[in-house]
Amino acid sequence: MTTALEAYTRCTAEKCPHCAAGHPAVPDGWTLDMLSGIWELDDDVRQALPPQFHQPHFEGLGTPTSWICTACWGDGFVTGWPCEVANAHGPDVAKVLGVGWSR
Numbered sequence: 001m002t003t004a005l006e007a008y009t010r011c012t013a014e015k016c017p018h019c020a021a022g023h024p025a026v027p028d029g030w031t032l033d034m035l036s037g038i039w040e041l042d043d044d045v046r047q048a049l050p051p052q053f054h055q056p057h058f059e060g061l062g063t064p065t066s067w068i069c070t071a072c073w074g075d076g077f078v079t080g081w082p083c084e085v086a087n088a089h090g091p092d093v094a095k096v097l098g099v100g101w102s103r
């Protein structure tokens with residue numbers, strides 16, 4: 001049985017951290033509702049999370065302000081959104097965001 005979080009398509013993007021990890025990579029007990037606690041995870045674990053976790057976060061404190069990925073950041077770096085994973089798995093991400101998508 002696959003859960004909603006595991007139902008993703010493996011992409012062909014070379015630099016997609018999620019697919020490079022080769023597995024769904026959701027830590028035990030983790031759900032999408034827990035995004036606000038994502039900082040508790042290690043850098044590499046965060047970036048390898050399934051596409052649904054790669055949501056845009058508006059960084060309003062920095063200069064300039066920007067949209068960054070909720071999952072792709074770590075010690076001293078952030079990644080603009082859409083990140084590699086969000087780009088490569090657009091439909092999966094659009095679904096959880098509730099925005100339109102087309103192939």
Ligand SMILES: [Zn+2]
Nearest residue numbers: 011016019088
């Ligand atoms: Zn991928």
Ligand SMILES: [Zn+2]
Nearest residue numbers: 054069072083
């Ligand atoms: Zn990301």
